Amino acid sequence: MHLKELNLVNYRNYVNLELSFSSNLIIFSGRNAQGKTNILESIFLLCTGRSHRTPRDSELVLWGEKKSMVRSLVEKKEGPSLIEIMLSLSNNKKIKINSSIAQRIGELMGHMNSVLFSPEDLKLVKGSPRERRRFMDIEISQVKPKYFYSLQQYNRLLNHRNNLLKEINQKSSLRKTLPVWDEQIAKVGSYVIMQRLEFINSIKKIAREIHDQISLGRESLEIRYNPSINFDSSDESGIMEEYLENLESNHEEDIKRGRTSKGCHRDDISIYINDMDARTFASQGQQRTTVLSLKLSEIEMMFRQTGEYPLLLLDDVMSELDKYRQAKLLSYFDKVQTFMTVTDYSELPKDMDSNMEIYEVFEGKVARV
Numbered sequence: 001m002h003l004k005e006l007n008l009v010n011y012r013n014y015v016n017l018e019l020s021f022s023s024n025l026i027i028f029s030g031r032n033a034q035g036k037t038n039i040l041e042s043i044f045l046l047c048t049g050r051s052h053r054t055p056r057d058s059e060l061v062l063w064g065e066k067k068s069m070v071r072s073l074v075e076k077k078e079g080p081s082l083i084e085i086m087l088s089l090s091n092n093k094k095i096k097i098n099s100s101i102a103q104r105i106g107e108l109m110g111h112m113n114s115v116l117f118s119p120e121d122l123k124l125v126k127g128s129p130r131e132r133r134r135f136m137d138i139e140i141s142q143v144k145p146k147y148f149y150s151l152q153q154y155n156r157l158l159n160h161r162n163n164l165l166k167e168i169n170q171k172s173s174l175r176k177t178l179p180v181w182d183e184q185i186a187k188v189g190s191y192v193i194m195q196r197l198e199f200i201n202s203i204k205k206i207a208r209e210i211h212d213q214i215s216l217g218r219e220s221l222e223i224r225y226n227p228s229i230n231f232d233s234s235d236e237s238g239i240m241e242e243y244l245e246n247l248e249s250n251h252e253e254d255i256k257r258g259r260t261s262k263g264c265h266r267d268d269i270s271i272y273i274n275d276m277d278a279r280t281f282a283s284q285g286q287q288r289t290t291v292l293s294l295k296l297s298e299i300e301m302m303f304r305q306t307g308e309y310p311l312l313l314l315d316d317v318m319s320e321l322d323k324y325r326q327a328k329l330l331s332y333f334d335k336v337q338t339f340m341t342v343t344d345y346s347e348l349p350k351d352m353d354s355n356m357e358i359y360e361v362f363e364g365k366v367a368r369v
C-alpha cells in the first residue's frame, strides 16, 4: 500500500501539516525534538487507532488546543481509503473511514497497515513478556479485527474476574459466581491462543530464514510460543476445555491473591539464538539483528495475509545498524513504502534510492529538500 497524503492539524507540535508523497522512500531529517517521530506516530495512529508512545490521546493534542485531526489518503490494490481521526481533550476519539463514521475502533483495522521499528523495540528481546505480547497483538490485530475485539473483551472479563476474586475474599458466598466468568474467559482466551499459535507458527519459519541471511549463516533463530495455559489440544474447543481446567485448578490461589494467575494475559514468546535463551544471553548486536529479523518477518507475514505490503516506519534505526544490515533493510524499499527518520540525511548510505523524498523537519515545520 501507498500513503499518498498526510494531513495533521493541531497534532503534537504541528499546527497544520500537509504532505503528499509520490515515492517509496521518504526521509524526515532534523535535529532532536523537532517533530520527526511525531509524524511517524501519526501514521501509526492512523493504522492502529493509538499512538505507540502513549495510551493518552490528550497528549497528542497541540498544547493550548482542545482538538486535533489527522487524516490520510492511502492507495491499495482494491482502491483508495480516506482515514480521519479526530482527537479531543474531553471526548473519545472519532474515526471516519471513507467519510463515514466508524462505530468502533476495530473498523479501522486493515485499512492501513504498518510495521514500526524504533530503538525501543530492542526491548522485544530482553524486556518483559508484555513487550512480546504487544508485538503479537499489534500484528495480528491489524490484519484481524476479530482478534482486536477479542482482546478488548478478554481484558474486560479479566478485570471483572479479578474484582470478583477480591470480593470473594470478603464474602465467600460469591464464590459460586466464579465459574460463569471462567467459562467466558476460557472461550475468548482459547480464541486468542489459537490466533497467537498460528501467528508464531508462520512467523517463526520466515524469521529463521531472514535471520540466517542477516547473520550470514552464523546464527540460528528459533522462536516459540510460550503460553501460560498448559494444553495438549490443537483445536480451539479442546484448548477451551483445558483453559477451563487450568482456571479451576487455580481457584484457591487466585482467591488468595485476588488476581487471575493463568491465562493469555501472561503469555510470552521464547527466543533462542543458537539454542541459547536470547532473553538472558543476547548481545546488543544479536538483539538488533533479532529485532530486525522479526520486523522484516512481520512485513512478509502481512503481505502473505493481505496480499499487500504494509508501510514501514523506521524511527532512528539506520544509525544503529551496520552497513550490511542497513543494506538488508534497503533491499525492501522497492516493494515497501518506507518512512524513515534520521538526524542528518547527508549521513545516509550513498547508494540509496535516487527517487527518495527528503524533508527537513524544524520546530514543527517540514520543508522538502
Ligand SMILES: Nc1ncnc2c1ncn2[C@@H]1O[C@H](COP(=O)(O)OP(=O)(O)OP(=O)(O)O)[C@@H](O)[C@H]1O
Binding pocket: 011, 012, 013, 014, 030, 031, 032, 033, 034, 035, 036, 037, 038, 039, 059, 060, 061, 062, 063, 316, 341, 343, 361
Ligand atoms: N502535545 C504537544 N503539543 C506541542 N508540542 C508537543 C506536544 N507533544 C510533544 N511536543 C513537542 O514535540 C517535540 C518532540 O517531537 P519528536 O518526538 O517528534 O522529536 P524528534 O524530532 O523525533 O526528536 P528526536 O530526534 O530526539 O527523536 C518536543 O519538542 C515536544 O516538546
Ligand SMILES: [Mg+2]
Binding pocket: 036, 037, 038, 315, 316, 341
Ligand atoms: Mg524521535
